[in-house]
Amino acid sequence: GVSESAILHLLGVSPVWDKKDNVVDLQPIPGMMLKRPRIDVLIQTSGLYRDSYAKVLKMLDKAVKMAGALKDVENFIAKHSAKIELALLENGYNKEDAKEFSQARIFGPMPGAYVHSLQNLIPSSGVWDKDDEIADVHIHHNSFAYGEKMWGKSLKSAYKSNLKDVKVTVHTTSSKIYSMLDNDDMFAFLGGLSLAVKKESGDYPEVLVA
16 A cells, blocks of 8 residues: 555545545545645556556545645646646547546556566567657557546547656565566566656656665
């Protein structure tokens, strides 16, 4: 729950627990207590996490929408949603869809997909020449949106618009059985995401492993 807690903290949202310490709801942290802006997030889920913790992803989607609707402090979720909505309108979406899809912050592979395409592509250096090619493949395979009202909807335009404002990418680890160079997770997931940010924003993000 550390990664999920960090996401809620950035958004300025707190869990609500019942008497058995189960999370049953969410509530915003008031701006006068938060005393800082609400920070936007882009959540990249794996296929395994998506299928194992669907309830958690829906909770995080609820948190994003809850935080984005608040006006008590500077709100980067709301600012970015407005930019994404405008981009979607320019791409031909109607007002209702553009409004809804602009709030999507959880993306991953299509339903039923698990293996990341970059795990095979990157070692095959003879079939690609530029980093942008890798970024395009990452975007193609990971631009499916998840949340309370949508599950695995292809939203490449919304995903690319989200990437434009990413400043930091983070890959979290939950085991010490293997390290950063022991498997392909780091370059396939964190590397692919970071290259996608570079392609869409023009700048490399700060890259962290936690």
